[in-house]
Amino acid sequence: MFGAIGNFVYRLRFVVIGVMVALMAALGLYGLDLNKHLSQSGWFDPGSESVEGSQLADEVLGRDHKSDVIMLVTPPAGTKVDDPAFGAKVETVIEDLIAQHGDIVNRTDPGIIDPFKAAENDFDKATQDQVRARLFDESREHAFVSIGIKGDDDTTILNNYKIVEPFFDDLSGKYDLPGTQFQMAGLQPVAGAMSAGMDEDIKRAEIIALPLVAIMLFFIFGGVIAACLPVVIGGLTIAGSLGIMKILAQVTELNIFAQSVVTLIGLGIAIDYGLFIVSRFREELAEGYDTRSAVRRTVMTAGQTVVFSATIIVGALACLLLFPQGFLKSVAYGAIASVTLAAICSITVLPAILSILGPKIDMWGFSFLRRTKTKKEVEDGFWGKLASWVMRHPLKTAIPVVLLLLALIIPFAGIQFGGITEKYLPPQNPNRVAQQDFDTYFPTERTEEIKLVISYDPESSDDAAKLQTIADEANKIPGFTKEFTLDGAEASGDIVQMSAGLIDQNTAGEAVKELRAINTDGLNMYVAGTPALTQDSINALLDDLPLMIFLLIMVTSLLMFLAFGSVVLPIKAALVSALGLGSTLGILTWIFIDGHGSSIANFTPGPLMSAVLVLIIAIIYGLSTDYEVFLLSRMVEERQKGATTTEAIRKGTAHTGRIITAAAAILVVVTGAFGLSEIVMMKYIAYGMIAALILDATVIRMLLVPAIMKLLGDDCWWAPHWMKVIQEKIGLGETILDDELDNKRSMTATKGVRSAGTVVAEAPTSAMRTQPAAGPRAVPAGVGTARPSGPIARPDQPRPQGPAQRPATPPQRPGSPSQRPNTPESRPLPDRPAGVPVGRQDSGQTPRRPSPVGVSTGHMGSVRPDSDSGQSTGRPAPNRRPDPIRPRSQSDRPSEPPIGGSVRRAPSRPAPDSDPVAPRTPSRENARRNRPDTGGWSLGAGGIRLGGTDTPATNGSGVIRAGAGNATGSDTTSGVANGTAPGHRQDAEPPRQPGRPPRPQPTGSNRPTPGPDGRHQEPRPTGPRSVPAGRQDPSGRGPLASGSAGGELSSPLRRRPNLGPAGTGGQPLIASLNPEQMNPQQQPPRPTSPPTPEREQPPRTETPTPAPQDASSSGRRRARGASEEQISVRELLRRGNNSNNNPQE
Structure with a gap:
């Protein structure tokens, strides 16, 4: 799947970038006003007793707004708050507030408690005296005004306060009250200060964190372009997260802190993912892969790991949904959205940008920094x-x-737990200072009180006595700022509410526990208020924490098992x-609790939420x-x-x-x-x-x-076996990719046909038979996927003499693949998986003709540009270590690919007159069924094998026997005789050895035509050819094969395979390999029959053989060791070269 994603992103890179960037930008614009949709709620357990009691009191008694805003007034020295002149000026402030914001602030709804208002009659004077007794301190140096803010929920109240808040700026200057200090305390000023702090945090992250991260990435990658890419992904992730959070805010309540937490997590995770993706892409480029292959391999490896990592983090964050608090749910929703977007952008937008940049990703930097080790x-x-x-x-x-x-x-x-208080603000914050001063000057008027909400029967005298008993028992509990009393208690219908503040908020847990232990004698009593709400929330969290930890461990462990199988x-x-x-x-x-370093970090130690x-x-x-x-x-x-x-x-x-x-x-x-x-x-x-x-x-x-x-x-x-089986079926780990040598940029300089790891020609045989139009053609997937496993021959260097050293390997079973030499020029590499796309050939590069390569029974040598040496590309390749060799089962061993491009090698088919073969095993049958169609022919270690409707006669090793005709008279070459090798591109001209003069173009062909039995019907009409002494055929038909007796008609060089159409006598292979020396009239017609259907074959079996010493000696050894009925492609090519060098023959 991830390989398909990589290919899709590469093909449609501009579309992917356009769509994703437009989508993230639209979400970001939509979420610009997210703050207006965030709430102060969500800190408490909605199913607790305290929440139920608070809701009951709000429904019956109305919402308590007296703690919304507390305006603390301190007159200048020498002036008392009960001074009528001073009071009149303060009252002007209140009147202007109501006049300017009457829809938010009102004396009756939600209400204002104002001690500076002058009494109009005796009744008002008596009431005002009671108010002043509460709102003036004993020294008459401090007073406060309680201002309610309209709203039925915390979000509405906070947003309305933000509208009113600018009015309170510089009141002493605007109303000619020099020396007078106005301080804003209460729930909404503290909440507003925290909200503003959240906004500053996000701006600080954008202004400080992003530039610093970009600088760090510059030194990590060594280039400006590479350093900016993870930052871009982080920015897109945050923009999209804001829009998604606003969408969620329309259907559920999101806490105000969620925005900062989501920005923190999303930005950090997105940049980390970008770092992993860019690092892997640069690593693939350093390995020599082209841009398309590097993008695909990056998505298949690092991209899959990023998605798996995001899955683990999402699973961990999803455990937060177990808790009832809205704050945790808000953070979970937002963080899951941001991490998911980070992973999506990392495997779509970032690979698309990398597809455009390619090697230019290292632009604008220092080479010593961007060097890849x-x-x-x-x-x-x-x-x-x-x-x-x-x-x-x-x-x-x-x-x-x-x-x-x-x-x-x-x-x-x-560890100590507590609730959110003004101490969460910095010590010098004006709203925190105001709240602390208010608590100091008016200890009995706490804004966070414990409330006893009791349901009773107003008509029953017994219930009235029970209420008094409850109040008396509550007053026996120490730690309250005042007594619980029925005098002045809020009552409506059958609900009464008594309240008292705590001297120390840290004693809330014990106080709530003792209050709930009071015997109510049948009355329903709820212990509510902010301290009770906080304590119930703590208890709910601690109760669900073990289950959360269990699920957290189980989810992450299960995902890790599916990834690693352990x-x-x-x-x-x-x-x-x-x-x-x-x-x-x-x-x-x-x-944070013991307070070490608090003065440096600018905070006050206290309980943790x-x-x-x-x-x-x-x-x-x-x-x-x-x-x-x-x-x-x-x-x-x-x-x-x-x-x-x-x-x-x-x-x-x-x-x-x-x-x-x-x-x-x-x-x-x-x-x-x-x-x-x-x-x-x-x-x-x-x-x-x-x-x-x-x-x-x-x-x-x-x-x-x-x-x-x-x-x-x-x-x-x-891991147990049954768990291993499950993991193998649904494993989630990173894909382990083998090297793809054909997709490396250093590999595109030579067009070579590989068979069993051997290059025998610079182009397919079919390309040598015809002269197609110049220009590159797309290579089907799978072509040239064989790994070079032997010593690498180079045109400018002689082949090494003597056998190459072999790596120490485990003992091989009979029929197992031979161990290739491990020389400095060649390292053992695992076969590339089938189906991996192959890079295109650069048409601007000139192919080279390889130096002669020897042929052995085990495998052939390889000729390709050595990526390690930088040959043919001019680019130094990294110094690679050989991959570890591990023993594999017979079915696990990769087979060598035939010339048609498959990763499996063509089988040896017995001729009708050959010895019977043993029945095929099921594994061999699977190999035969999986063999792709090569058009009826393949090239292996022993030479050319033909296939078709009927199998041509071969010897035991699968090489065509001389004289074996087509029993049915059909075309035995299938895809060869038509001039096009299946699955191969055609080159304009077969490359020549450096320094070799052009071949003369004959006006006519005087080559003998083989008969139906594959034997020459007449000698060549030209003069005798000059051949080495002792190698002349007595009949004058040409030199004999090495090791064959003179005059024997079964010489392999005199019995060339019949590659022509049935009934026409065919053409010798050497003529097919030299199209310049053929007349158009002698070229066989292209067959119109479709390619040979897919055939089955058993897996190849090879035995270790020593490395060839040189080209000529290996050819002689093979000719001597082979049957007289064999003919190797190496000998045929050498024969063709001899013919070209002796045109007078």
Whole structure:
């Protein structure tokens, strides 16, 4: 699927960019006014007793607005608040407020409690005296005015307050009250200050975090273009997230803090994903792949890992939906949307941009910074050496690290929970200072009181006595600012409400518990108010926390098992992540509750909000598992390539250490910008993520994980068999791709036909028979997919003499593929999977003619531009390490491709008169059924094999026997005789050796025509050819094959295969290989029959053979060792070259 996504994005790159950017931009514009749709609600458990009591009181008694806005008034020195002149000036302020904002502020609804209003009669005077007794302090140096704000919900009230808020700016100057101090306290000013802090946090992230991240990425990638791409993905992600959150706000309530949290998570994760994608793309380009292949391979590997990582984080965040608080649900909805958008943009928009840029991604930078290290350099670098040292001392590393993490967990024992208060604002914030001054001057008039909402029968005297009893019992509980009393209690119908404030908010939990323990004697009593709401919310979170942790571990462990197929690795990851999480919570407790560093970070120590703690657990555990996935993915990749557990750990750590550290550093910068927030809750989240990232990316991932895996050894990969079967069917891990040599840019200079790893001609045989129009043609998928496995011959260098050294390999079973030589010019590579597209041939490059290549019974040598040496491209290729060789079963071993482009080799078909063959095994039958159509012919290690309706006569090795005609008289060449080899492009002219003069073009052909039996009917009419002494055929028909006796008519060089149409006598293969020497009249007509239908064949079997010493000796050895009925393509090509060099023959 991901390969299809990569190809789709590459083909429609401009469309993808246009659509996605337009969509994200539209969502961003739609979400610009998101703040107006966010709420202050969502902190409490909607199913708790306190919420039920509050709702009952609001329905019967109306919403309590007296704590919405508290205007604290302090006159200048020497003036008292009960001074009539001073009071008159303050009353002018109140009158103007009502006049300007009468639709929001009113004396009756929602109400204003004003001690400065002059009494108009005796009744008003008595009432005003009671008000002043409450609203003037005893020293008459401070007073306050309670101002209600219209609205039925927190969001409406807050938005209305933001409309009124500018009125309170510089009141002393506007109303000629010099020296008078007006301070704004109450619920809405504090909430408005936090809302403004959230807006500043987002702006700070945009102004500070994004430029710093871009600078860091510049030094990571070494180029401006590459550095900007992850930042672009982060910006698109945030824009889209804002629009989606506004859509969600239309159907559900979203808390005001969700916007900042979503921006923090979404921006950091998006930039990290962009880093992984761009890094992988540059790695593929450094390996020599063209842009299209690099994009596809990037999406298939890093793209799939990114999607899997996003799935894990989404699963962790989804566990927040288990809790009833709207705040956690809001953050979960927004964070899930942002992480999902980050993954989508990373596998669509970013690959599309990379498709356009290609190698230009490294523009505008410094070469020494953007240099990509080779695999060997990476593995021998710092992280590889560190992993090796850790695995040499696993216990010495693991024990101290575990003890350190356990020590960091100890402060967590002093954790304290509380609710959101004004202390979440900075100490110097004016609204926080006003609230603290108000609590100091008027301790009995707390804005956050505990309320007793009681349902009773107003007509019953017994119920009245019970109410008094309840009040008396409540007053026995210490810690309240005043007594609960029925005098002045709010009552309506059958509901009465008594209230009192707490001296210390930290005692709310014990106070609520004791109040609920009072015997109400049959009356329904609800303990409500902000302290009770906060305590019920804490209890609900702690009750559901174990289930949340269980689901969190199960979801992430299940996903990791599906990715890696191991039961041990998810368990190890859960334990290690728990250690890191506990250490992080211990550090946060040490800072924010114990107060270490509070003066530097500009906050006041105090209890932590329980909802924020749960959020931290989900985020940190998700990020920890995320980095674990990136680390283990590379280890599993190396393991699947055949590396031992120790090598897999070392290589995985070496290749991911730098990337994980860079990703963590980027996320630290993003969270650091939010760490400068004025809101303590955002500091708590940011500092928690910073601590977790530092511990996770260094101590845990690079030290503890390698040490534990070394101690576990091969048990790391264990899982029950039945679970392995399930994992193999629905596995979610990163795709492990083999190299695609034909799609590398350094491979496009030579057009070669590969068969069993051997280039025998610069172009297909059919291209040599005809002269097609010049220009490149598309190559079907699968062509040229064989891997070069032998020594690489170069035109400018002689072939090495003597047998090449072979790598140490496990013992081979009979019939297993031979082990290729592993020389500096050639490294063993696994076969590329079938169906992988092949890059196009650059028409501007001139093909080279290879030097002679010897042929052996096991395999043929290879001729191709060596990407390691940079041949034919002028571009130095990386120094590669040989891939590890692992033993595979017979059915798992890849077979060599035939010339038609399949990854399977054509079988040897017995002739009618050959010995019977053994029945085919089921695995061989599968191989035969899967063999693609090659048009009736294929090229293998022994030579050319023909196929059709009837099988031509062959010897035991599958090579055409001389003299074997077509029994049915049909065309045995199928796709060959028509001048076009199936699945191959046609070149304008077969390339020649450097320095060879052009071949003379004869005016007519004087070659003998073979008869139906494949034997020459008459000698060549030209003069005798000059051949080496002792090699002349007595009959004068041409030189004999090496090792054949003179005069024997069964010489393989005199019995050429019949490749012509049936009944016409055919043409010798040597004539077909030299179209310049053929007359148009002698060229066989193109057959009109369709290609040969798909045939079956057994898997090839080869035995190890020594490497050839040189071209001529290998040809002689093959001719001597082969049957007289065989003829090899190597000998035929040599014969053709001899003919061209001796035109007088």
